Amino acid sequence: MSQTVTGIPAHYAVRIRFGIYMINNDDTSYIYPLVYTIDTHFFTHDPSKQAYYSCYDIITSPQVPHYNTTLNVTWKNNDSTTPKNYAGCGTTGSGCRCNAGYKGSSFCGAGNDPQTCCDDKYIEIRDMIVLYSPCPSNCATCNSQTNCSSCSGGRYLNLEDSLCYLTCPQSTYPNTTSYLYGNAASFSYPSYFASYQSVCLPCASNYCLECINSTHCTRCYTLGRNQSYLLNYTCYQNCPFGYFENMTNHTCDCPQDGYFKV
Numbered sequence: 001m002s003q004t005v006t007g008i009p010a011h012y013a014v015r016i017r018f019g020i021y022m023i024n025n026d027d028t029s030y031i032y033p034l035v036y037t038i039d040t041h042f043f044t045h046d047p048s049k050q051a052y053y054s055c056y057d058i059i060t061s062p063q064v065p066h067y068n069t070t071l072n073v074t075w076k077n078n079d080s081t082t083p084k085n086y087a088g089c090g091t092t093g094s095g096c097r098c099n100a101g102y103k104g105s106s107f108c109g110a111g112n113d114p115q116t117c118c119d120d121k122y123i124e125i126r127d128m129i130v131l132y133s134p135c136p137s138n139c140a141t142c143n144s145q146t147n148c149s150s151c152s153g154g155r156y157l158n159l160e161d162s163l164c165y166l167t168c169p170q171s172t173y174p175n176t177t178s179y180l181y182g183n184a185a186s187f188s189y190p191s192y193f194a195s196y197q198s199v200c201l202p203c204a205s206n207y208c209l210e211c212i213n214s215t216h217c218t219r220c221y222t223l224g225r226n227q228s229y230l231l232n233y234t235c236y237q238n239c240p241f242g243y244f245e246n247m248t249n250h251t252c253d254c255p256q257d258g259y260f261k262v
Helices: 114-119
Strands: 002-005 011-022 034-038 041-045 056-060 071-077 086-088 123-134 139-142 148-151 156-158 163-165 172-175 199-202 208-211 217-220 229-231 234-236 244-246 251-253
Touching: 011 034, 011 071, 071 123, 148 156, 172 208, 217 229, 217 234
Parallel strands: 148 163, 156 199, 229 251
Antiparallel strands: 002 071, 011 056, 011 123, 034 041, 034 071, 139 148, 156 163, 172 199, 208 217, 229 234, 244 251
């Protein structure tokens, strides 16, 4: 049995929950081994911890990494033995028979019908749901609950905090053609792969509040330990010789009216 789920929102991991029901069988020592897969992840249900003979039980799978919008799940009843009331099961009308002590009982069917006897030997899978771990807001894909790997809605991926922004945060600038880590990149972020996408890159200097690329700062910090002054697209904590600090505009200006910095 298999089932495909589509349209799963952006996420980084999934688990599934489903019900299992064993068709009528009087042998309470017999338990059907169950094998199921979530995409390429393989699991075997341990019946000694959750027996499901003659009843309906709920199984929740372990969490597995998963990033696609489509999920494929398969189940298999991995039988290698038969219940005590079955002497054997084969093809329709052949090889199916009940043990002598159970003939005429409801577990062998009316008139010891061999096919009815064998038809009792199966489980049903019911009510499967997918439980997914969502990405942060505005992620198209992610690798954890705090780290986006790509963005949706035209947003930019900020490489400093791995979150998505409609406009790049301060001290960064938008870049829509940069490679992420790899292939002649001029910067290294080991958790990323080589790909083109819209990203926020850091300005060249810690003193730069706003910039248009990696070499041109347009505004400097005006407060705190990064307070600095702008000159020729560069922020200086102290203006070069021959300039004075303009405390209003936070720029390095030429002296006027006889004022000269020494």
